[in-house]
Amino acid sequence: MNSDPTTDATRSERIVERAREVIPGGAQTGLRAQAYDTGDVAFERAKGTTLTTVDDEEYTDYHLGFGPIILGHAYDRVDDAARSAIGDGVLYGAGTTPLEVEVAERLTSLLPGVEQVNFCNSGSEATYHAIRLARAYTGNEKILKFEGCYHGWHDYVDVSVYPPEDELGGGYPESEGMLPSAVENTLVVPFNDREAVEEVFREHGDDLAAVILEPVPHSVGCILPRGEFLETLREVTREADVPLVFDEVITGFRHSPHGAQGEFGVTPDLTCVAKALGNGYPVAAVGGREDLLAQAGGDNESGVVISGTYSGNLPGLAAARETLDAIVEEDVQRHVTDLGDEYRAGLRDLLSDRDIEGRVVGHRSIFSVQFGVTGEPENYEDVLGLDEGRFREFAVGMRERGHFFTPNPYKRHHLSLAHGEAELADYLADADDVFGNL
Ligand SMILES: Cc1ncc(COP(=O)(O)O)c(C=O)c1O
Structure with a gap:
């Protein structure tokens, strides 16, 4: 050695x-x-x-x-497709590519809650975009997340993922250097606690922009949703017209081709996918209801900026197409x-x-x-x-x-x-x- x-x-x-x-x-x-x-x-x-x-x-x-x-690592079907895509250039950065349409069509047909998608490169980008879309839609600032759920490194969500025992129940910033107002606007309750969610809606229902969760929290091993927890979230968010965001960065395509939303039969308004979408290639997406995604229509009038030089790069999309097809076919x-x-x-x-x-x-x-x-x-x-x-x-x-x-x-x-x-x-x-x- x-x-x-x-x-x-x-x-x-x-x-x-x-x-x-x-x-x-x-x-x-x-x-x-x-x-x-x-x-x-x-x-x-x-x-x-x-x-x-x-x-x-x-x-x-x-x-x-x-x-x-x-x-599996270095899966030939995926890598061959990525290599072939690279042969035609890695990035065009203008207009549309046939590959992005092919992958977007697969995502909209596989995931019940996804009518339109925007590609990006990581799970954190996807959750960032989802929250911006939800804030634009509602005009509200506060989001609700759950203790032990990880949604990426950015200030909006890197709160109370692994809080120490004496910080339970509050907004615990996971990093130094985070914006205090972002932490204050991130409300946190325990997973599987329907009453705590209902209480937040009673107190803050008119100020909420989104509820975001890992439908099966894996950032702390594995916690399964109990009873009617996901259904309760669906009901209270629908009633208050607050977008429900499923962070399916782990569950999407690892647990089911139809995500946890397909598995548990609860359809969110916005969905974030990454990780198993591309078998290791940096490719991710935010998808969801057409009216929410339409806010990022590229027309300045419609308001929401979703941007990224490398979004929709060709090897990532080719890897995603082959990974999704392999998951379904095999x-x-x-x-x-x-x-x-x-x-x-x-x-x-x-x-x-x-x-x-x-x-x-x-x-x-x-x-x-x-x-x-x-x-x-x-x-x-x-x-x-x-x-x-x-x-x-x-x-x-x-x-x-x-x-x-x-x-x-x-x-x-x-x-x-x-x-x-x-x-x-x-x-x-x-x-x-x-x-x-x-
Ligand atoms: C559930 C979940 N959401 C979001 C992220 C962030 O994804 P990324 O590391 O690609 O930014 C992760 C990463 O581990 C995750 O597990």
């Missing part, structure tokens, strides 16, 4: 050391730098389920780039859902056999092991108190045995079409071994 005989450091360690000189924290985000908690690591290749370091160490990847890779969700059920059941058995306090949460292709907590979580508060140290030990042990996932205990494992029974058997055998040493 040590490819330089003049030092004991691995190539990964030397690259990370150089990175720390020129890149804050040594990686592109603080969350990526958390991979170093299990040992400094630099990756340079990925194919199928395999992620390979600069020292040629191979891992079965359960991180999958925080979730976009639904078909029945991807059936494969990853069945496999996810097997991982969850296997892990639950292991926890119980070894009498380890903990739970396995998840939905379809996503699962998380949470130590030190039990019962089904209904909201963010139910996730607080998990044993972070034990999860890191688990992540280290699994990494030593060739399985990679982020050591952040609030995050999740992802599965792709490339994962199968062989990966499942290896994972469970090694998890059993690691659990035995915890």
Whole structure:
């Protein structure tokens, strides 16, 4: 592994050391730098389920780039289409391209709440655009979000995603440097709490611009919507004529070709998609009701600016078209859902056999092991108190045995079409071994 005989450091360690000189924290985000908690690591290749370091160490990847890779890394059909698009130029930046029409048509036919779409490059851009459209439509400033839901890095929404216990119930800014008025205009209540939502509508109904949520909050592992929670949101927002925004950046195309809106039968006014839309390519979209999207019609009279030099770039759109077609044609969700059920059941058995306090949460292709907590979580508060140290030990042990996932205990494992029974058997055998040493 040590490819330089003049030092004991691995190539990964030397690259990370150089990175720390020129890149804050040594990686592109603080969350990526958390991979170093299990040992400094630099990756340079990925194919199928395999992620390979600069020292040629191979891992079965359960991180999958925080979730976009639904078909497996470097999926030929998608990459071939992107390469072919690049051959015709990456970006025109004027007029319309046939590809954008093709992808927009697919999105409007797949997602029940989407009549029109605007493309962008990331989930954060999509949620930003959605909120601007909603504020323009209502003329109001306040938005309502839920504790534990992440909608991107911008000031409007980076509030109360992981608040400490003594900040529950308030607007907790996740970053320094945020605009206080943006935080003040972001109201926060617990997920699955119908009464709290109704109370906000009683108090602020006339000032609300939008309600935004992850229909299945995965930013804290997995919380499933209970009872009639999504239906209640639909009713109160419709009554008050406040746009309901489903942030389907994770759920869209990972859980169902029709998004959580198709799965749970609740149609939002605005929808944000990214991640699994392009199997790893930077492509995202905001879509929704025609009257809401029409505000961004490009005509200055109609008012809302949605802009972006790289929006609708050709390789991203080609990747999106092929990913969407593959998801539909190859029945991807059936494969990853069945496999996810097997991982969850296997892990639950292991926890119980070894009498380890903990739970396995998840939905379809996503699962998380949470130590030190039990019962089904209904909201963010139910996730607080998990044993972070034990999860890191688990992540280290699994990494030593060739399985990679982020050591952040609030995050999740992802599965792709490339994962199968062989990966499942290896994972469970090694998890059993690691659990035995915890
Ligand atoms: C639910 C959700 N919304 C929005 C975002 C932001 O997307 P991006 O990182 O592409 O800006 C994320 C990213 O993890 C997400 O999980």
